[in-house]
Amino acid sequence: MSLTDSLVRQPAVESFPQPIEVLPDTEATVIRTALSPMGWTLRGARNRGFVLVSGTGQLDLGAATMPMTGPCALWLPAGRKARLTLHPGSRGAALTVSELALGRAVPSGPVGRQVKEALFHPIIGVRLVPAQALDLSRAIEQVGVELKSSLPGAQEAARHHLVLALMSFWRISSPVPQKVQAAPRAIVRNFLHLMELHLRDHWTVADYADFLSVSRARLTSAVKRVTGRTPLALMHERLVIEAETLLSDSNLQVSEIADTLGFKDAxxxxxxxxxxxxxxxxxxxxxxxxxARRHPNFAEWP
Incomplete structure (x- = not known):
């Protein structure tokens, strides 16, 4: 039987059309093999995920061939080529996600960054407990149901179920526990460095905290402990230093200085x-x- 980049069509296979807007190049397929093997050639153009609730098969990576026995999960990121064959009687679900769709689906923030980073790497034949396999299979199946639906909000619902499926693959990959919290001086040093880079972007304290993967309260506490000032006070003082420098050393109009410093309104x-x-x-x-006034340079803070 020839293997193609998409699912080899079988009468007993339910497949769903790909969407056209929110989740481009995304497909979800329910796997129910009948009396013949089912095969895929994965050319690496998109991310591919499979969950095998029951049944057996094999994955050919070129240099090695690995057996697949359900319940298990398989994730191959874009760029990884392989051939997957499932034997008769296998059941599960298959997911195809483009890089663009994955980027749109995964939320921002520390956890989202961990999910994206984990899905850059393959997950090959990881054994699951039956409940895990069923939950992941249902999540993928619901992606397909919503992509096929013409109901209002179907694309957003599909993205919701896709996030659940991707989070499941991330958890299956055994994510490394979060590192021990950084010391206050390290947090402050990183904050001051970021402040120099994004001062004119007018980041909020919450923006800095999110980038540093700490809570706003922890960032504020660390900065006050080390400098005696709040993050907002330091941000304002640094803007004043920049403004005074431009007022003193340039011929820019006040409105031009306001624009240079990121203020939308003079x-x-x-x-x-x-x-x-x-x-x-x-x-x-x-x-x-x-x-008349001498200010410290926070960029040189040790």
């Missing part, structure tokens, strides 16, 4: 600067701020 910049310094920007421009 009026808001004026109010911010006056609130932080007690003086409007125009008055500072007429003064020699370099001698």
């Amino acid at each position: 009026g808001y910049f004026n109010r911010f600067f006056k609130r932080e310094t007690g003086r409007p920007p125009g008055r500072v421009r007429r003064a020699d701020v370099r001698d």
Whole structure:
């Protein structure tokens, strides 16, 4: 029997059409082999996931051939070529996901980054307990049901079930437990470095905390313990330093300085600067701020 990049059509196989919007190049297939083997040639163009609830088969990776015995799971990331053959009587589900669809489906944040990183690597024949296999099979099947549906919100529902399936593959991959929390000085050092990079992007404290994979409360506590200031106070002080430097050393108009520093509105910049310094920007421009006030350079903080 010839093996093709998509599922070899069998009368007893239920397959669902791929969607066209939210989840491009995504397919979900219920596997129910009848009296003949079922085969796939996986050319590596997209990510491929399989769960075998029951039955047997084999995976040919070119250099090696591995037996597959249900219940088990298989994940091959894009770029990995292989051939998969399932023997008669096998049951389970198959999932095909493009890189674009995977990126859209997996949520942002620390866990989302772990999921994406884990799915860059293959998961080959990992044994599952029957309940795990059934849950993953149902999640994949529901992706197909929603992709086939014309009901309102079907694409979003399909993405919801796809996230559940991808999270299951991630958990099956035995993710490494989160590392011991970083010391406060390390958190502060990383925060100050990021602040220099994203000061003009006007990141919130929550944005910095999310990037550093710590809670906002922990970031605030660490910064106050080490510097005696809150993250927001340091961010505001650093913006004032930049503003005073531009006012003193450039010929830019106040509105241009506001735009350079990421303020969308010059009026808001004026109010911010006056609130932080007690003086409007125009008055500072007429003064020699370099001698009047000396600020620390947080970029050089050890």
